[in-house]
Amino acid sequence: MTVHGVVLPGPVIRNPLLRFPRPTRPRLLLSPPALAGTELDRLRATLESGWVAPAGPTPAAFEAALAETTGFTDVLATTAGTAALHLGFRVLGVAPGDEVWAPTLTFVATVAPAVQMGAVPRFLDATGPGGTLDPGLLAEELSRAARRGRLPRVVVPVDLYGQCCDLDAIGTACERWGVPVLCDSAAAMGSLGRGGQHAGRGARLAAFSFNGNKIVTTGGGGALAADDPALIARARALAGQAREPAAHYQHETTGYAYGLSSVLASLGLAQLPALPERVARRRAIFAAYAAGLGDLPGLSFLTEPNWGRSNRWLTVALIEPAAFGADREAVRRALDAAGVESRPAWKPLHLQPAFRDAPYSGGDAAAALFDRGLCLPSGSTMTPAEQARVIETVRACARR
Numbered sequence: 001m002t003v004h005g006v007v008l009p010g011p012v013i014r015n016p017l018l019r020f021p022r023p024t025r026p027r028l029l030l031s032p033p034a035l036a037g038t039e040l041d042r043l044r045a046t047l048e049s050g051w052v053a054p055a056g057p058t059p060a061a062f063e064a065a066l067a068e069t070t071g072f073t074d075v076l077a078t079t080a081g082t083a084a085l086h087l088g089f090r091v092l093g094v095a096p097g098d099e100v101w102a103p104t105l106t107f108v109a110t111v112a113p114a115v116q117m118g119a120v121p122r123f124l125d126a127t128g129p130g131g132t133l134d135p136g137l138l139a140e141e142l143s144r145a146a147r148r149g150r151l152p153r154v155v156v157p158v159d160l161y162g163q164c165c166d167l168d169a170i171g172t173a174c175e176r177w178g179v180p181v182l183c184d185s186a187a188a189m190g191s192l193g194r195g196g197q198h199a200g201r202g203a204r205l206a207a208f209s210f211n212g213n214k215i216v217t218t219g220g221g222g223a224l225a226a227d228d229p230a231l232i233a234r235a236r237a238l239a240g241q242a243r244e245p246a247a248h249y250q251h252e253t254t255g256y257a258y259g260l261s262s263v264l265a266s267l268g269l270a271q272l273p274a275l276p277e278r279v280a281r282r283r284a285i286f287a288a289y290a291a292g293l294g295d296l297p298g299l300s301f302l303t304e305p306n307w308g309r310s311n312r313w314l315t316v317a318l319i320e321p322a323a324f325g326a327d328r329e330a331v332r333r334a335l336d337a338a339g340v341e342s343r344p345a346w347k348p349l350h351l352q353p354a355f356r357d358a359p360y361s362g363g364d365a366a367a368a369l370f371d372r373g374l375c376l377p378s379g380s381t382m383t384p385a386e387q388a389r390v391i392e393t394v395r396a397c398a399r400r
């Protein structure tokens, strides 16, 4: 249909779930959104209830379901994982000039809100089979910082590609100096850490993401979780423009519009029951990559330590160019030519121009993972034929 020379998009798709399990796409993507199949029912119930705003029974039900899934007692649903991190920094009192410490091998959102608040990030190197924050290095650096008289306001470890960081060791190191931990578990919904605890448990606060590429999605959303009703109540007030309980608008401070709408929360409610199946699926995808590529010289994977159970949000292959016969960029380009999206592992933040002045502690472990790491398609709805295409393309790059 054309109006005033403007071509309007085609007719509204009456039931997009008719295209379940997923829309046909020309390219195989890293981690496209998957639908559980009950989204329209949930959406209809929400719309019929008349509650559409970020208030009412639907966000509350989503928060209760998240508490049930993660084991946290208190959860706030937010507009994004980044918003949850921002609220976390606010309730932990991050102020201009404060140091905020994070692993260097992560997505920029781990520290971006703190930097925007005037904090100074310090980046630390990665360790171990999972590539997460090195707890030994953290303990050393905290002792050094205590001697300097400048401890960080908060430490933000990251559950890398779904793999839980060693939160026990990190927590012990931080507890010694009274430094709170805000765990960036954005990509780790459904992952387990030590003792079978859900990702993020044990941290003062944990942030989760329901962005379109995550294992559970609301199309855009996040959550802040804690075992601390007062802390989450404070975050909730800030997420709703920091209105004091008064009939008129009364403010002791300023807040944000960070509450998740009921419309999006209903998608989350539909998606959460599918989480166990999706974790199983992504772990099976990893196992198939390991079986299909593991024999190639110079190719290995970012693996999980024996104490955790990753949701395997993304499988990360590590490619040693000399032994493999091609570097990760050559493999990425070959996949691209075959219609397959892949992506280098996170470029360490201490190597980003945006953070050129930030202090860095460690060696080149994270930088080596960036040089060698390639994230492979790992979506919950990827078919065996699609995965075979990825495996064959990677195999064709190897020295023979």
Ligand SMILES: *Cc1c(COP(=O)(O)O)cnc(C)c1O
Pocket (backbone or CB within 6 Å): 079, 080, 081, 082, 083, 106, 107, 109, 110, 158, 184, 186, 187, 208, 209, 210, 211, 221, 222
């Ligand atoms: C996705 C992600 C975020 C940001 O979450 P959004 O919901 O996109 O704001 C933060 N940190 C990590 C590690 C992520 O993977």
